[in-house]
Amino acid sequence: QKEVEQDPGPLSVPEGAIVSLNCTYSNSAFQYFMWYRQYSRKGPELLMYTYSSGNKEDGRFTAQVDKSSKYISLFIRDSQPSDSATYLCAMSSEDKLVFGAGTILRVKS
Amino acid sequence: NAGVTQTPKFQVLKTGQSMTLQCAQDMNHNSMYWYRQDPGMGLRLIYYSASEGTTDKGEVPNGYNVSRLNKREFSLRLESAAPSQTSVYFCASSEPLKRRVDSGYTFGSGTRLTVV
Numbered sequence: 001q002k003e004v005e006q007d008p009g010p011l012s013v014p015e016g017a018i019v020s021l022n023c024t025y026s027n028s029a030f031q032y033f034m035w036y037r038q039y040s041r042k043g044p045e046l047l048m049y050t051y052s053s054g055n056k057e058d059g060r061f062t063a064q065v066d067k068s069s070k071y072i073s074l075f076i077r078d079s080q081p082s083d084s085a086t087y088l089c090a091m092s093s094e095d096k097l098v099f100g101a102g103t104i105l106r107v108k109s
Numbered sequence: 110n111a112g113v114t115q116t117p118k119f120q121v122l123k124t125g126q127s128m129t130l131q132c133a134q135d136m137n138h139n140s141m142y143w144y145r146q147d148p149g150m151g152l153r154l155i156y157y158s159a160s161e162g163t164t165d166k167g168e169v170p171n172g173y174n175v176s177r178l179n180k181r182e183f184s185l186r187l188e189s190a191a192p193s194q195t196s197v198y199f200c201a202s203s204e205p206l207k208r209r210v211d212s213g214y215t216f217g218s219g220t221r222l223t224v225v
Contacts, residue, residue: 008149032206034213043113043199043216044152051210088151090213095140095159095206096167097214101151 003027006089006100015109019076023089023100026070030091030098033065035074038086038102047087048074079107111135115200115217122190122224130185130220132200140203141183142167142214143175145196152199158183190224197221 006023013019021035031052036044048063050056050072056063062075072091076083084107089100113134122128134141139160144152154167156175164175172194174186183202187194201214 004151006151032210036213041219043201043218044214045216046213049210049213090152092206095203096142096154096157098154099144099152101149 001026003098004089004091004100007103008101010104010106012106012108013079015079015081015107017079017107019079019083019105019107021074021076021087021089021103021105023072023091024070025072025091025098027091027093027098028067028070029093032092032097033063033072034090034097035061035063036088036090036099038088040085044088076105079105081107081109083107113200113202113215113217115198115220117220118218119221120223122187122222124191124224126190127186127188128190129187130198130200130222131182132184132217133182134200134202134215135181136202136215137180138202138204138215139180140205141177142201142203143173143183143185144199144201145169146199146219147196155185155198187222190222192224195222195224 035048038044064073086102088102090097142157143155158177200217
């Protein structure tokens with residue numbers, strides 16, 4: 001069993017939809033949780049981060065962490081074609097991040 | 110522009126050939142990492158270096174070696190390339206997350222390696 005599980009998709013939604021991306025994990029020591037966005041043929045870029053449990057909001061993006069369920073989510077409101085990318089969850093107990101497989105998101109105009 | 114620079118961007122090797130992937134960062138980060146990315150597998154850690162002069166194995170180190178030449182540079186070497194090493198390789202750098210979780214990792218743009 002992988003330490004971090006993420007559905008690779010692809011996920012295809014119409015413009016303006018609310019998108020929900022999720023990851024589950026098995027290591028209860030994880031305390032740093034991140035979401036990276038990766039455009040085609042580019043390196044991943046940090047999108048959101050949270051420390052321990054709770055929610056964090058930044059514009060159209062909301063990250064949630066539920067440590068009791070070992071489950072993290074990223075919500076994208078009013079999705080745009082420019083949001084089309086691969087979204088990778090990542091988490092760590094110290095400095096070495098463990099990544100999910102990434103979910104391919106396509107937002108259709 | 111500050112960031113992580115990887116060279117080369119593309120490379121085709123024949124089975125058994127050797128090569129070194131170069132990585133340099135100008136953000137004065139202590140930690141540097143090498144990942145490989147394969148379809149459906151996400152990013153898997155090959156080696157990392159917590160500070161100048163130290164290196165440690167990650168999840169998939171077999172067939173690779175690394176050198177932390179100085180604080181800025183971290184190279185990855187394939188001594189005898191195999192088709193299973195066909196992948197996209199990413200270098201990254203960071204500060205300790207407990208100190209700068211808001212900056213996370215900074216990644217380079219990747220090296221696309223094909224071994225035939």
